[in-house]
Amino acid sequence: MLFGGVIKYVERTSALFSASLDKFKDSMLEDPDPGANYARLMEEYAFKRDMNMPTEVIVEEDPEKGREGNTPVRPDDGLTNLQVVQYAFKYFNIFKGLIVDLIFTNKQRDESRKFFDSLTPVEALSIIEVELSLIYESLFTKAEILHNWTGAVFRVIALACLVSSLCLFSLKSEAQYEGFDVALTYALLICGIALDSIALLMFCVSDWTIATLRKLKEDLDEKDPCAWVDRVLNWILGFRTLRWKTSVCFMDGHQVLDRNFMFRRWSEYVHAHNLIGYCLKIRPKRIHPTKGMLHSFIPCSGTRQFCNWIHRTLSNLTKCSCILLPVTLLRHHIGSSITYVLDFFGLTELVEEIRFTTSDRLTRELWEFIFKQVQHKHRFAEDLESAKSISSARGDWTLVETSSKATEGGPDHAKLLRYVTEKDYDQSILMWHIATELLYQSPEEEEVTEKEEYTNREFSKILSDYMMYLLIMQPTLMSAVSGIAKIRFLDTCAEANEFFERRHINTKRHEKDNLVKEASRAILSVKTYVEPMDVKGDRSKSVLFDGSVLAKELMKLKNGKENMWEVVSKVWVELLCFAATHCDSQEHASQLSKGGELINFVWLLMAHFGLGDQFQINRDDARAKLIVAK
Structure with missing residues (x-):
């Protein structure tokens, strides 16, 4: 032993x-390579020149022997x-x-x-x-x-x-x-x-x-x-190969990963965090809900029925005026005590992450969309400079490309460009996230009948919530690009809470399922004749109504007969690719110990397509030869 x-x-x-x-x-280091014998070559070159012999040095490609x-x-x-x-x-x-x-x-x-x-x-x-x-x-x-x-x-x-x-x-x-x-x-x-x-x-x-x-x-x-x-x-x-399951969400539905957890190589989840839902204390809904072994066990165990019974009992008790005040006070004191304990042990952020973060399975269609976007861009990256330029784009490359394809007489994307080129990366994420949510919750967009438009709308929502999750819930991973994201997020939440309180947008006046829709409608109803920055100045970092202005600019694309959701979804892919290539590589590796993230796949996909700044050797291996003319 x-x-x-x-x-x-x-x-x-x-x-x-x-x-x-x-x-x-x-x-990973290879054997040291001293290169060509420069001193010996120069000695021979100097000797030939002293002998008045016409001599030149030429560089030719190294033979293929020993190469990859x-x-x-x-x-x-x-x-x-x-x-x-x-x-x-x-x-x-x-x-x-x-x-x-x-x-x-x-x-x-x-x-x-x-x-x-x-x-x-x-x-x-x-x-x-x-x-x-x-x-x-x-x-x-x-x-x-x-x-x-x-x-x-x-x-x-x-x-x-x-x-x-x-x-x-x-x-x-x-x-x-x-x-x-x-x-x-x-x-x-x-x-x-x-x-x-x-x-x-x-x-x-x-x-x-x-x-x-x-x-x-x-x-x-x-x-x-x-x-x-x-x-x-x-x-x-074959036990570990990718397996897909149809999730009915629109027409014939989408394919979602559905592999047994024992045979997975990574978590297979795309997480979601929503700013407006967080302000209203509402957990984001899953677009493609799937049931694992635990979810299948819960209905059989009676857990759901027991929780529903407790909820009905408490609802009935609060309707009685004689015990309404004691129950309210007890609920308040219990809530305050729990909050104090969580703050004392530093668990508030962890609990909020659990409460207001959902996990949805990666869909086959979303991965194909991301892959094709990266594949399309790599064909324009023939040299290292263009590869670096494409990998550093934060939505501007997509907006310029889609603008050139816009219908004649339709709006160009010049006004949209300033929301990516003139803003910090974290600021752009917050504004595009708010704009995407406002457009997603609008009643007109829920009546989409074409599958392509619905799919792009869904991609935009998934990637928007996922990028917000990375920016706020994974600050270590995004530290290289996040800037003052936390300050902007908290200021935006403070302004949103104040706005919702003034408009009486809460669960007392609206059903929980329609609360986010009502909040989005109220934000869009505010007239934005003057830029929010001109009113608030630089003291507050909130971007709530900047996102509303962006949403109204995006609506003009649809009025101009453009596919608005196609533009939005492509911008989100570009924002994801920027984060993937600019986040610290060691943080990517560290994320693998936690199950892995979609951004890790995009990081490696970008590298395989040659997009990034990790390719810095501009010349292939070559060798010098001394040529003496006869």
């Missing part, structure tokens, strides 16, 4: 050491589960350098761009989720230590030590020990063996192990005598 314990502690210590950023970066391979060839009939893992492992070994801010060559960039341009959106999602899973394993598990022959052998030895300890203990006389001690020892040994056996099984069927055992084929048409192994591995990986 002592030997097995020593092995465990050595594994853990080695894993922590190898996962440190300095060690992680050192493990050509763009991987993908099968015409789609990728198998095994090929997804193999390609993901290949690009993981290249792009894990993003975490420690390594730079990549043009050849690596071009190869990745061509390959991902040939993929379908679902194939790209599958590869990226395996890549992120491998990054998580390399940073937060013992994978780097165990996935070699030394680690595997010692893992088996550690299990053998536990089994031998159990056997030796069972052979000893139990008379000299108390019954409880014997039972406890058996329980600890058996549990230790069970845990190690499960860990060994997971190790054997992990993506890392499978990708290591079955290398990616250079020639896909080549006959393989071990094809049966591929079939077995494809069957094993």
Whole structure:
């Protein structure tokens, strides 16, 4: 047992050491390259010139020998589960350098761009989720230590030590020990063996192990005598493949991720936080509600019926005038006490995140929309400067492009551009979020009959609430781009609460389901002849009515026969892409330990399409030659 314990502690210590950023970066560095022998070349060049021999130095491309391979060839009939893992492992070994801010060559960039341009959106999602899973394993598990022959052998030895300890203990006389001690020892040994056996099984069927055992084929048409192994591995990986379920929301509905939690590689959720709902103390509604195992258990357990009974009982009690005052006072004191306790222990923000944040499954249509937008933009990024420019766009690139496609005589997007180019990023997020919510809640927009317009409206709502969630609920992740987002958010909430109180917009006068709609209608009804900044000055950072002005500008697009929701949804994708590329890479990696976020996928997708500033080598490797004319 002592030997097995020593092995465990050595594994853990080695894993922590190898996962440190300095060690992680050192493990990715290639052998030092001194380059061409400059001193020797100059000596020869000077000697030739002294001999009056016509000499020149030319630079030619280095031979292909020793370089990266050509763009991987993908099968015409789609990728198998095994090929997804193999390609993901290949690009993981290249792009894990993003975490420690390594730079990549043009050849690596071009190869990745061509390959991902040939993929379908679902194939790209599958590869990226395996890549992120491998990054998580390399940073937060013992994978780097165990996935070699030394680690595997010692893992088996550690299990053998536990089994031998159990056997030796069972052979000893139990008379000299108390019954409880014997039972406890058996329980600890058996549990230790069970845990190690499960860990060994997971190790054997992990993506890392499978990708290591079955290398990616250079020639896909080549006959393989071990094809049966591929079939077995494809069957094993089939349990973790992406699965979709139809959620009926409009016409034939949308496809949402619906994989068993045991086989997920990430959380698969897109979170939502809404500013107006938060001010009204209303939790955002799910657009695509799905029921997991826990949700299916609740109706059977009677929990819902019990909660409804408590709600009805309290409602009936408050209707009695004789006990109305005591119940009200008791409710007030309990609420004040809970608030005091939460503030004392610093749990207020955590509770608010739980209360006013919802989680919706990622839809296939939303991912395809994001993928196609990034894919479309990468075709304009032929050089590094254009790639940096596109990745730094915060909605302006989309507004300029859609403006050039606008119908003749319709409104241009010059007025909309100032809401992204002349504002801070966090300010833009808040204004576009408010504008999106005001438009989404308007009665006219709920009568949409075309599926494309409805889908763009839905994308805008999901991404708007998701970006608000990232900005307010994930300040560490967004710290590089958030600015004074928290101050602006609180000032905006203060102005909204004051406005709603003055207009008597609360649950006493309106039904809870219609409260957000009534609040949105009231905000839009305010005349905005004068810019809010000219009235309030710079003291308050609230952008409540700036968002209302933006919403009215966006309405003009629809009046001009443009697809307003298409423009809004594309702007939100661009704002998401900006955050993905400008957030700290180490924060992206840290997010993987919490289940992962959609923004992590966009971050890696942008890198694969060559959009960003991590590609900084402008010339391919070359070598100099000394040419002497005859």
